[in-house]
Amino acid sequence: MTKVTIYVTLRESVVDPQGIATTEALQKMGYEDVKSVRVGKLIELELDGSEQTIEARVNEMCSDLLINKVIEDYRFEIGEVASK
Amino acid sequence: MKFAVLVFPGLTCDLDMYHAIEETVKQDVEYVWHTEADQLDSFDAVLLPTGTSYGNYLRPGALAKSSPACKQLQAFAESGKLVLGVGNGFHILVEAGILPGGFLRNQNLKFRSALEIVRVENNNTAFTKDYTQGQMLTLPVANEFGNYYADDQTVEKLKSNNQIVFTYGDENIDGSTEAIAGITNERGNVLGMMPLPERAVEAIIGGTDGTALFQSIMNSRGEQHVN
Numbered sequence: 152m153t154k155v156t157i158y159v160t161l162r163e164s165v166v167d168p169q170g171i172a173t174t175e176a177l178q179k180m181g182y183e184d185v186k187s188v189r190v191g192k193l194i195e196l197e198l199d200g201s202e203q204t205i206e207a208r209v210n211e212m213c214s215d216l217l218i219n220k221v222i223e224d225y226r227f228e229i230g231e232v233a234s235k
Numbered sequence: 236m237k238f239a240v241l242v243f244p245g246l247t248c249d250l251d252m253y254h255a256i257e258e259t260v261k262q263d264v265e266y267v268w269h270t271e272a273d274q275l276d277s278f279d280a281v282l283l284p285t286g287t288s289y290g291n292y293l294r295p296g297a298l299a300k301s302s303p304a305c306k307q308l309q310a311f312a313e314s315g316k317l318v319l320g321v322g323n324g325f326h327i328l329v330e331a332g333i334l335p336g337g338f339l340r341n342q343n344l345k346f347r348s349a350l351e352i353v354r355v356e357n358n359n360t361a362f363t364k365d366y367t368q369g370q371m372l373t374l375p376v377a378n379e380f381g382n383y384y385a386d387d388q389t390v391e392k393l394k395s396n397n398q399i400v401f402t403y404g405d406e407n408i409d410g411s412t413e414a415i416a417g418i419t420n421e422r423g424n425v426l427g428m429m430p431l432p433e434r435a436v437e438a439i440i441g442g443t444d445g446t447a448l449f450q451s452i453m454n455s456r457g458e459q460h461v462n
Contacts, residue, residue: 166339167339168341168342216300219337221335222337222338223337
């Protein structure tokens with residue numbers, strides 16, 4: 152089984168209200184060196200399939216549901232599921 | 236005229252929408268549960284109420300795509316009949332690709348429940364013909380994801396096609412692109428808006444500035460929407 156880790160970030164042109172609030176919070180706590188925070192999300196999938204088909208499959212799932220390309224960008228990593 | 240209130244799991248304001256039709260235009264109206272939407276084309280208009288469909292998981296409105304009703308809704312919109320989505324119903328229309336854009340958390344990160352001043356930017360639509368151009372309305376909003384986003388190219392297109400129907404006329408608190416509060420599709424038969432006209436059809440609660448929207452829909456019966 153393969154594990155896919157998808158990193159979802161807001162597109163650069165999109166203002167991130169959570170990131171701005173978090174930047175201000177960190178600065179107030181004394182971390183004045185922080186100039187910017189962007190908050191994204193992480194999606195982990197476990198799925199069957201061959202290395203060759205998985206990339207196209209994940210891109211398809213991102214377009215169909217996981218990502219709204221108007222506001223979000225994404226990249227992903229393909230790895231093995233660690234044996235439990 | 237026959238109205239459907241299309242209900243996805245988690246949409247909680249279906250009753251308000253149903254009541255608004257009874258109160259304003261007094262037409263046939265039925266609830267349609269999302270797994271029973273195969274007869275959608277027997278209706279003249281589809282109304283998507285607000286609420287929190289699928290718990291707003293992933294992105295507001297996104298998981299409605301997993302329902303067969305989403306394809307039926309897309310087909311209904313393509314047929315040229317009228318579709319109105321308010322609040323979370325607007326989110327669903329955007330996520331289903333029926334309207335352009337996306338939604339972000341409100342700029343101030345708060346769930347906002349308030350009366351909002353809304354400006355009619357285009358009264359030449361099936362949904363707004365009973366308003367006057369530039370009319371200022373007072374309508375309720377209640378959302379956490381009211382921050383509409385569209386990129387420059389999309390905004391240009393929306394403007395040149397007169398698809399921006401409502402803007403916030405006083406203060407753009409949520410941070411929407413171009414203060415957008417409501418847009419139509421290119422053809423003009425689908426309207427999505429964050430303000431809630433169905434909560435403004437009685438003087439005793441919330442005012443009556445939403446009434447003309449439902450009357451406009453009635454007065455648009457039989458018109459072709461082929462921009």
